[in-house]
Amino acid sequence: MAELEARDIEMEYERRDGTRVSALEGVTLAIEKSEFVSIVGPSGCGKTTLLKIVNGLITPTGGTILLQGRPISQNSRDRAMVFQDSSLFPWFSVARNVAYGLECQGVPAKEARRRVQPYLEMVGLAGFEQHYPYELSGGMQQRANLARALVVDPQVLLMDEPFASLDAQTREMMQAELLDIWSQSKKTVLFITHQINEAIYLSDRVVVMSARPGRILADLRIDIPRPRTLAVKRGDAFRAQEDRVWQLIEQQARLTMKATQLRTEGAAG
């Protein structure tokens, strides 16, 4: 039985003028326990929408999400999300931010502090407990973000382009660190990114989505052996995988661009 399963997910929005737009169409996906799966696709393909559906933040217009074979409940303690931008609360210290999930569960502050400590150490933020988010670098903020999700010990970790706002070097370092943390914690991870090499480097499988309405175009197994160092990115096997994914995405990106062009030309004319 798959750890996490998306069955025939459909997502339709109603525009203001009453016309319906389809964001996701028949998305079916199964993820095994402790598997690291990335979703890549052109911007606006509904990756983030899918992630929010899996998290329970949005209810899909069709289909079901199963966690260990059971439909997900509103209570999302078993899934934790790492957000794209720095979503740390600026008014709380790092320790209180990381403990936030526990606070929401009603864990007493003292116990929360004790449970937070090993995760702060895991992400390399020991010693920064009493600092405030604005005192941290972007990379450190994302580590705190990751720790906050790990602390609640979720079965599935959902990551929405967590490294998108980081500079290139920090981003690479964070990718390596994430793999390290993942191999320690053995979480099931669903990771959204628009960077192909990030997806390949991190994942067991890379799922490629089409331009809107989002459908699954390909589900590729990445069999580069682990543990992976950052150097694998420069190997031939890696390049070949990157090429494959890029070709799939390129087509889609062109379609999106064309659609946008037509729309703007239509609006101009």
Place this chain on the structure above:
Amino acid sequence: MAVLNGRAPRGPSRPGPLRRWYRANRRLALGVAGIFSVLVPWELLVRTRLVKAILTSSPTEVAATFVTEFQRGSLWTDVRATLAVWVVGFVLAAIFGILIGLAAGWFRRASYVANPWLNVLYAAPELAFVPIFILWFGIGFGFKVFIVFLAALFFISINTIAGVHATEERFLAVAHTFGASRLTIFRTIVLPGSVPYIMTGLRQGASRAVVGVVAAEFISSNEGLGFLIILSGQTLNTSRVMVGIVMLAAFGIFTGEVFRRIEQRFEVWRREANT
């Protein structure tokens, strides 16, 4: 620069000590110059009898009056009276303003109830209520406090509401993913997030409260800076009017500065967290 001009560099040019001081304190220097650019002509116009001293007093006269009033101690009685009204009215306005603002910001139905009254408060000048308040409280402390309370209440409430409404979506999303209760969301996100807005409201409310207390003392009172000003004006003691104005201005600047500093403390994390 020296090189660009074709002159041989002579090392750093050495301006005189006065020039150096000016460069370091330009803001202060020009600010003081600005004040004197009004005070000096004023003094000269009075001294040369181009204007009548009884109408305008003069800076030196005002200073002298300040010293004598200060020594007599009567000034402090008025300052204390004004301050007491201001503090009680403002603190009450802060408590109720923040509570009303939080409730109206958080519960839609509470906002439907509160909005008409807030609009009335905004539209009608507080002073229009004076006859009614005098009937209720008599001429004295209670009536003045109530004027101050109403003057400050609107600005504190309205800013608090804005603060609650400015709660950022990305923070709410975090709370929802962790299954936070409504109360937890309010306590950990809405409340701390609106603190900078509340501070703005308190700053605006504080200065409205000063207007309120002076107006109340104008209308009917037998003590306070507003009373001092109106009485001195009626007895053609222009210097004492000016002393009262100077005291009020000093108080306004002081409280404004205090609140501005507190606001800035919150601005630090606000700005830097968003970059």
